[in-house]
Amino acid sequence: MKVKKILTRLYVNDINPAIEFYKKLLNQDCNLRFKYTEMNLELAQIGNILILGGTDEALKPFKDTKVTFLVDSVKEFREFLLKNNAVIIRDLKEVPTGMNITVKHLDGTIVEYVEHKKINE
Template structure:
């Protein structure tokens, strides 16, 4: 069980402007960009920043999630978290990048756990 990377989440209405700004700020290229059409969102990763773009209504269900943890096995983390008093907010689900799970930790922090299928994080 390993957390490979922790991403800070940013919620924006204009993803193109945000991507250009953070590329310049971090002096890094966009590592990943995709549309999550099922949720009316577009996502981009630049370094340790995950940008979620969409309108207010599309972003609303996700804004309480404070971070995304990229992990080697979302299933192993699910078991560990449940044994350690975490509460499932959104259970295991296939997503465009692989599989995810969103939980509320014992301290109340909501975190998304993602296991990517084909990227080198």
């Protein structure tokens, strides 16, 4: 069980200028970008920044989530979190990048855990 990366989440209505700004600010390319059509969102990752773009209505269910943890096994984290008094907000779900779960930690912080798909080379 390992947290591989922690992503700070930013919520925007227009993702393109946000991507350009953070690329310049961090001097890094956008290493992940995709449409999450089921939720009417578009997401982009630049370094440790995760940008979620959409209308206020589309973003509303996600805005209380403060951070995303990229992990090696979302199922193992689910078991650990339940044993440690976390509350499931959105249970295990297939998402465009793999699988995720959103939980409320004991301190009240809402965190998304994501396990990226293994890509066969």
